[in-house]
Amino acid sequence: MRIEGFLTNEREPKITSYFLTLNDKNIMLDYGAPIKDSIKLKSIDLIFISHSHLDHIYGLINDCLNLRNDTRIITTTTTKRLILGLLSHGLINTPNIQMKIIRLSKIEELLYDTLYDFTDFKITLYQSGHIFGSAMILLEGEKKIFYTGDINYYPNSKMLSYIIPDNIYADYLIIDGTNVLRNDFKKQSLTHIKKMIETYDKFYINARPEKCVMIAKYLALESNEDKKIYYMGDLEWFLDILIEEGYEPFSNLKIKMDNNNSYKTNNGIYLSSVLFKEYNNDFNIGLHISMNDYISFFSHFNSSVKILLGHFFYKNIDDINLPDYYVLKDGINIV
Numbered sequence: 001m002r003i004e005g006f007l008t009n010e011r012e013p014k015i016t017s018y019f020l021t022l023n024d025k026n027i028m029l030d031y032g033a034p035i036k037d038s039i040k041l042k043s044i045d046l047i048f049i050s051h052s053h054l055d056h057i058y059g060l061i062n063d064c065l066n067l068r069n070d071t072r073i074i075t076t077t078t079t080k081r082l083i084l085g086l087l088s089h090g091l092i093n094t095p096n097i098q099m100k101i102i103r104l105s106k107i108e109e110l111l112y113d114t115l116y117d118f119t120d121f122k123i124t125l126y127q128s129g130h131i132f133g134s135a136m137i138l139l140e141g142e143k144k145i146f147y148t149g150d151i152n153y154y155p156n157s158k159m160l161s162y163i164i165p166d167n168i169y170a171d172y173l174i175i176d177g178t179n180v181l182r183n184d185f186k187k188q189s190l191t192h193i194k195k196m197i198e199t200y201d202k203f204y205i206n207a208r209p210e211k212c213v214m215i216a217k218y219l220a221l222e223s224n225e226d227k228k229i230y231y232m233g234d235l236e237w238f239l240d241i242l243i244e245e246g247y248e249p250f251s252n253l254k255i256k257m258d259n260n261n262s263y264k265t266n267n268g269i270y271l272s273s274v275l276f277k278e279y280n281n282d283f284n285i286g287l288h289i290s291m292n293d294y295i296s297f298f299s300h301f302n303s304s305v306k307i308l309l310g311h312f313f314y315k316n317i318d319d320i321n322l323p324d325y326y327v328l329k330d331g332i333n334i335v
């Protein structure tokens, strides 16, 4: 058995891939960066994709035509559809798009909270709350490994929170967090956005599709203003997938489609992934969990679980009251 952080170098700390060997099978947990070593690339038996953010899938997009034909790729139906949608709508800059769509159409779709028997090990996915379709994975083989991907927790929102059983047994817990932030970070970013709502009668937000929807949902949850929130037409394909997969991107009559290009004349908050480039504002709106949220996350696991940390942006990790942990480094086996 072998577990290593992979290509989580300092130059591009956000990029996420983990490589592990379990019951003699080589498994990638997310695939953020391309793999240059062709022997390693061909050795991969199974790839799990936690969600459709580029820092978790770009390597897969780049390398998928060079994988073995029998390399299995698994994720949720929503994540698969979003990956294919991002490709077919030109939102991922890569050559051979049509060929890649054909290869990635073979991604196997797994449901949340369902035990799958993969012969060499068993697999269960759990909702991580980070973005639509995002999942954590429990792999049960010679050892039990739980990998989080990015996770989110938001009180009173089933959609924006991770969902796991009270008691999970794992030998290793691989925590992946591009942000470990102070407990007040969600409040801070919402205060910032609320201020904008109060200050301007109209404003435009340009962000990636999933972020547009998350921002709209947070605004609808948090704002008491009767200001309307509008999605622009370029988001329609994305919203269609969400609705078909059981999510509700519209809410409380506050969020609507701008079907009449009213953004030119009317007041409101307008969201688009392609228009309003000059208004691009990277809202740190909190798709991640805070330090205190990590502590309550750990309480779902046996106290003997070994915590393996992937890449963390938080500078002073010792500030977090973590149990014993190990930091995963590029290419170094932790087991």
Ligand SMILES: [Zn+2]
Pocket: 051, 053, 130, 150
């Ligand atoms: Zn993410």
